[in-house]
Amino acid sequence: MKVKTIVFLEPPYKGISINCNLSYTDSFSKRMIRVCTLQGLSDRPSETYVSFSDNNGETWESERKIATYVVNKDMVTRYSFMPWLDKENNILFLFSTEITMYHDEVLSGLARRKTFYQISKDRGYTFTKKKQIIEEGNEFDEVHYMKNVWYGRNSASIGNIPLKISRNEILIPMYYFPLSDDGGLYNPIGAYTYTNVIFLHGFWKNGYTKLEFQSSEPLTIDPFLSTRGLSEPATEMLSNGELITIMRGSNDKRKDLPGYKWVSVSDDSGWTWSKPKPFTYDDGEKIFSPASFSVLYKHSSGRIFWIGNISKKNPIGNWPRFPLVIGELDEEKYSLKRNTITIIDTKKEYEKDSLQLSNFSVYEDRETKEIIVTLSRLFANDPKDWTAPCMMYRIKIE
Numbered sequence: 001m002k003v004k005t006i007v008f009l010e011p012p013y014k015g016i017s018i019n020c021n022l023s024y025t026d027s028f029s030k031r032m033i034r035v036c037t038l039q040g041l042s043d044r045p046s047e048t049y050v051s052f053s054d055n056n057g058e059t060w061e062s063e064r065k066i067a068t069y070v071v072n073k074d075m076v077t078r079y080s081f082m083p084w085l086d087k088e089n090n091i092l093f094l095f096s097t098e099i100t101m102y103h104d105e106v107l108s109g110l111a112r113r114k115t116f117y118q119i120s121k122d123r124g125y126t127f128t129k130k131k132q133i134i135e136e137g138n139e140f141d142e143v144h145y146m147k148n149v150w151y152g153r154n155s156a157s158i159g160n161i162p163l164k165i166s167r168n169e170i171l172i173p174m175y176y177f178p179l180s181d182d183g184g185l186y187n188p189i190g191a192y193t194y195t196n197v198i199f200l201h202g203f204w205k206n207g208y209t210k211l212e213f214q215s216s217e218p219l220t221i222d223p224f225l226s227t228r229g230l231s232e233p234a235t236e237m238l239s240n241g242e243l244i245t246i247m248r249g250s251n252d253k254r255k256d257l258p259g260y261k262w263v264s265v266s267d268d269s270g271w272t273w274s275k276p277k278p279f280t281y282d283d284g285e286k287i288f289s290p291a292s293f294s295v296l297y298k299h300s301s302g303r304i305f306w307i308g309n310i311s312k313k314n315p316i317g318n319w320p321r322f323p324l325v326i327g328e329l330d331e332e333k334y335s336l337k338r339n340t341i342t343i344i345d346t347k348k349e350y351e352k353d354s355l356q357l358s359n360f361s362v363y364e365d366r367e368t369k370e371i372i373v374t375l376s377r378l379f380a381n382d383p384k385d386w387t388a389p390c391m392m393y394r395i396k397i398e
Contacts, residue, residue: 001326001342001395008374008392009036016040017388019376021361022057023083025123026090030056030366033083033092033124036063039376040386043106044069045080052124056367067096076104084162086170089208092120094127097157110177110185110193113155114145117211133172133200136212146200147215149176154185159197159232161295161362163243170211171270172200173233173245178218189227191252192317196220197230197245199270216271219247219264227252228291230262230276236296236304238331243270246279246306250291252317259315261289261308263334281338282330290315292358296329299397300369304329306336307344307362307373322347324357326371326395344373344393347380354383371395 011018020036032053037045049063067079077100084093096116101109116130135146143151156176163171175195180186187194197219202211221230226249233245243266251257262276278286287310294308307326323346328337347355360375373393379385 001340001398003342003344004394004396005345006392006394007389009390011387011389012038014387015385016046017376017378017386018390019359019361020374020390021082022363022372022374023085023092024363024366025052025085025092025120027085027087028090029123030054031123032057034060034063035066035081035083035094036390037080041104044076044101044104045078048079048081050081056365074103076101082158086164088164088167089204090121091208092124092127093162094118094120095158095162096130107193109155111152111154113157114142114151115156115158119209121208133213135200135215146174146176146213147198148178148196148218150179153183154179156198160234160293161297163235163237165201165237165269168204169269170202171235171243172202172213173235174198174200174215175231175233176218178229188223189253191223191227191250193228194223195229195231197233197247199233199235201270217273219245219273219276221249221262221276224254225257226250226260226262227254227257231291232293234294234296234306234308235270236298236329238304239302240331242267244296244329244331244334245273246294246296246308247276248291248293249289250317251315252291255314255316258286259288259290259311259317260286261294265334280333280335282333282335283338284335287336288312288314290321291318292321293360295360295362297362297364297371299371300364301397303397304331305371305397307360307371309358310341320347320353321356321358324360324373324375326373342395344395345377345391351380352383354379365394368394369397371397 048067051063099109100112118127160173178186199216228250230247232248235245261279264273327341356378
């Protein structure tokens with residue numbers, strides 16, 4: 001694999017980063033949507049802009065602001081967005097997460113998150129009004145909006161790229177903050193946060209105008225194996241019809257523990273999952289990886305690729321978040337083919353160890369068949385300076 005690196009967009013001013021998520025708007029044309037977010041504080045997006053291209057991303061229309069943070073007395077509400085295309089049905093989604101925080105403190109928002117979706121059937125020219133994702137059933141409402149979740153006590157978030165299961169069903173990878181027996185947030189090690197993974201099955205109804213949601217059984221792990229539980233499940237369908245998910249783990253507060261990604265498999269379309277095991281190379285060696293985002297992506301060739309951070313030695317919590325690599329998945333072993341691993345980007349000799357190559361987006365270029373990764377290249381020179389461009393990495397699959 002060969003990687004071409006491009007500065008896609010520069011930030012509008014110093015002290016801010018820009019990160020963009022791109023998607024095609026339908027299954028046949030070169031029309032694209034670009035959702036770009038500005039951020040200058042950890043986990044607190046400030047403004048979001050949307051733009052469209054009719055020529056495969058060569059040029060873009062003028063951007064339009066779709067969100068900014070809102071202050072209401074002691075509470076601050078922030079918004080994040082993700083476009084995603086249901087290719088079979090030519091329906092473009094715009095998912096959004098709404099987080100409300102007391103005095104803008106991140107941890108105070110763990111109990112106040114809601115997820116919404118809008119759809120477009122005309123390639124992004126118009127969208128429906130946003131609709132909260134609420135599980136189907138009499139017990140569920142805007143507060144108790146899915147299994148194990150009650151807004152104001154705990155909450156859930158979209159954790160990764162949705163997946164089509166069949167013509168009428170999509171699967172949304174989620175994570176949630178579980179409750180303890182005393183009603184507070186469960187966090188037995190006292191790590192930064194603690195989460196379980198769960199999957200929402202969305203079934204199209206009413207002529208592909210509405211989704212009805214049902215949740216899977218939760219995926220959990222012993223906190224003495226992963227101190228922050230499981231999160232951000234990268235999920236894909238294998239050629240034999242099984243589903244595989246590779247989840248973020250952590251050794252936060254317990255640096256003596258190994259830091260891994262964790263893999264699980266489902267043979268019933270994502271309703272139940274196998275006991276999580278460490279993600280390995282195809283020779284069986286366990287892969288060191290920090291607590292960071294990763295993606296499974298099925299290329300048009302049918303090959304599945306994993307994109308994420310790999311560490312030479314045991315990581316400490318979230319760090320280091322370099323290098324960022326891509327490698328092909330061994331579908332029979334549920335592992336990473338070592339001889340396919342290619343570095344997408346990594347720290348240069350003169351850069352700081354604070355460099356962060358994470359929280360990226362992925363799509364395939366319809367003309368070149370390259371896998372495209374976009375991310376905000378954070379903290380290369382100063383761990384406190386949020387000034388960062390959005391990079392684009394064009395990966396030629398060989």
